[in-house]
Amino acid sequence: MKFFKKTDLIVIIILLIISATVYLTYNYLAQGEEAKAEIYLGSKLMKTVNLSTGENYSFSIPGKENVVFHLYEDGSIAFEKSDCPDQICVNSGKLHIVGQSAACLPNALILKIVPRNGYNNNQNDVVV
Amino acid sequence: MTNKLQLKISIILIIALIAGMLSGCAKETKLTRYDTEFLSLFDTASKIIAYTTTEAEFEKQSNFIYDELKVYHELFDIYNNYDGINNIKTINDNAGISPVKVDKKLIDLLLFSKEIYKLTDGKVNIAFGSVLKVWHEYREAGIALPETAALPPMETLLEANKHTDINMMIIDEQASTVYLEDKEMSLDVGAIAKGYSTEQVAIVGENNEGITSMLLSIGGNVRSIGEKGNKEGPWKVGVQNPDKEDGTSLIHTVALVDSSLVTSGDYQRYYFVNGKRYHHIIDPETLLPADHYRAVSIIEKDSGLADGLSTACFIMPLEDAKALIEKIDGAEAVFVMPDGSQEYTSGFKDYIR
Numbered sequence: 001m002k003f004f005k006k007t008d009l010i011v012i013i014i015l016l017i018i019s020a021t022v023y024l025t026y027n028y029l030a031q032g033e034e035a036k037a038e039i040y041l042g043s044k045l046m047k048t049v050n051l052s053t054g055e056n057y058s059f060s061i062p063g064k065e066n067v068v069f070h071l072y073e074d075g076s077i078a079f080e081k082s083d084c085p086d087q088i089c090v091n092s093g094k095l096h097i098v099g100q101s102a103a104c105l106p107n108a109l110i111l112k113i114v115p116r117n118g119y120n121n122n123q124n125d126v127v128v
Numbered sequence: 129m130t131n132k133l134q135l136k137i138s139i140i141l142i143i144a145l146i147a148g149m150l151s152g153c154a155k156e157t158k159l160t161r162y163d164t165e166f167l168s169l170f171d172t173a174s175k176i177i178a179y180t181t182t183e184a185e186f187e188k189q190s191n192f193i194y195d196e197l198k199v200y201h202e203l204f205d206i207y208n209n210y211d212g213i214n215n216i217k218t219i220n221d222n223a224g225i226s227p228v229k230v231d232k233k234l235i236d237l238l239l240f241s242k243e244i245y246k247l248t249d250g251k252v253n254i255a256f257g258s259v260l261k262v263w264h265e266y267r268e269a270g271i272a273l274p275e276t277a278a279l280p281p282m283e284t285l286l287e288a289n290k291h292t293d294i295n296m297m298i299i300d301e302q303a304s305t306v307y308l309e310d311k312e313m314s315l316d317v318g319a320i321a322k323g324y325s326t327e328q329v330a331i332v333g334e335n336n337e338g339i340t341s342m343l344l345s346i347g348g349n350v351r352s353i354g355e356k357g358n359k360e361g362p363w364k365v366g367v368q369n370p371d372k373e374d375g376t377s378l379i380h381t382v383a384l385v386d387s388s389l390v391t392s393g394d395y396q397r398y399y400f401v402n403g404k405r406y407h408h409i410i411d412p413e414t415l416l417p418a419d420h421y422r423a424v425s426i427i428e429k430d431s432g433l434a435d436g437l438s439t440a441c442f443i444m445p446l447e448d449a450k451a452l453i454e455k456i457d458g459a460e461a462v463f464v465m466p467d468g469s470q471e472y473t474s475g476f477k478d479y480i481r
Contacts, residue, residue: 008136040165087271088396097378099366101165103173110165110173119161124381125177125356127366128348128391 034116035098037077042108051075067107099124159357162186169201170322172347179341179357192337200325203234204317216315224311248440257314258288270399277401285415323349323435351431352384370395370422382479388431392438393423411443418443421463428459
């Protein structure tokens with residue numbers, strides 16, 4: 001007489017399949033290239049922008065209306081206008097890749113692209 | 129319930145328990161990623177990423193790096209005075225007047241600058257401040273009032289260029305003083321200060337503070353310490369396409385372990401005169417912005433050397449630049465040409481992921 005019956009094996013296999021599915025789904029979600037933008041004033045997070053809404057609009061951070069950001073339909077985001085003397089923030093262009101960032105030093109604003117589901121090994125740690 | 133069923137359940141539970149313990153062990157050695165950014169040093173945006181056991185440990189490491197960088201930032205500043213510190217501005221202000229006593233860290237940077245000057249055949253010259261100052265003034269004015277943007281007159285540049293002899297910078301290591309013999313000359317260490325400081329700070333952090341896994345990006349000067357996390361592979365650094373209209377694509381991603389990547393490009397600091405773009409990297413021979421490339425990136429262990437090389441290569445023709453890089457053991461470069469195509473030194477492609 002066998003120690004494991006056929007039904008036992010089936011139960012074990014089903015359990016394995018369920019756990020494998022959960023594990024792989026979790027990993028897939030964690031690795032998704034889904035990105036969001038974060039805007040900091042100094043070291044304070046002021047706003048998080050979902051990049052995959054397909055919307056197209058300009059906006060500012062309350063109290064910092066002298067700097068205008070723009071979210072594009074293609075999921076990229078940029079410093080559109082700034083009153084700073086060097087314009088390096090505007091010259092940084094459109095950002096959409098995890099690890100990219102742009103800053104406006106005179107206005108103490110940082111715009112950076114971060115993953116929505118945490119970092120993984122497929123992403124760039126930094127973009128220069 | 130039969131004995132047999134109990135035994136089966138026990139075996140399955142034991143296996144599950146062992147599996148759980150194993151994965152638990154794996155998690156224990158896993159380090160967590162933290163990062164922080166700041167805008168207060170070297171007139172640029174900086175970022176520290178590190179893998180540590182706790183957030184408190186990350187705070188300790190990043191504060192150490194920040195405080196050390198701040199020391200260099202103040203010593204190498206050409207625009208501001210700081211209480212109780214003699215820096216490069218102090219040296220410039222005393223040109224033709226008197227030697228200035230400075231910290232050994234500043235003496236070391238100036239000695240390093242002289243080596244870079246020799247290595248690059250004068251392409252990277254920290255005594256070029258008088259010419260860079262002229263360009264800086266015209267650029268700032270041109271950005272503020274684009275309709276009146278102008279190029280500096282060549283006579284002004286040529287006049288400034290008479291005061292750029294690095295041999296007029298007299299370093300007395302014994303007395304720890306620096307004296308500029310020409311009162312019209314001024315030092316500008318912008319081409320190497322960030323890379324040099326990043327390198328010094330990384331070395332101390334690794335040797336004295338037990339930092340094992342960190343990526344420093346000081347205004348685009350990237351220096352890595354160790355691998356990511358607990359030996360989880362190299363750091364990945366994306367290099368941006370200089371052509372921003374092209375839709376923010378990367379030209380490539382490189383893998384770094386205990387190494388640096390520094391880029392010089394024409395695409396961040398610039399201004400327009402009559403519709404033509406003029407950037408900030410000035411060729412000491414023509415006294416005009418160099419126009420061989422859109423960008424040059426250097427991979428090299430020493431971030432200070434990488435910084436100097438990226439500026440030097442940017443103002444050299446391709447064959448000369450490649451020859452310079454091939455001369456240096458372990459250094460590699462990629463050149464983005466004006467038409468967007470790329471040229472590489474022989475080993476660069478090994479770093480591309």
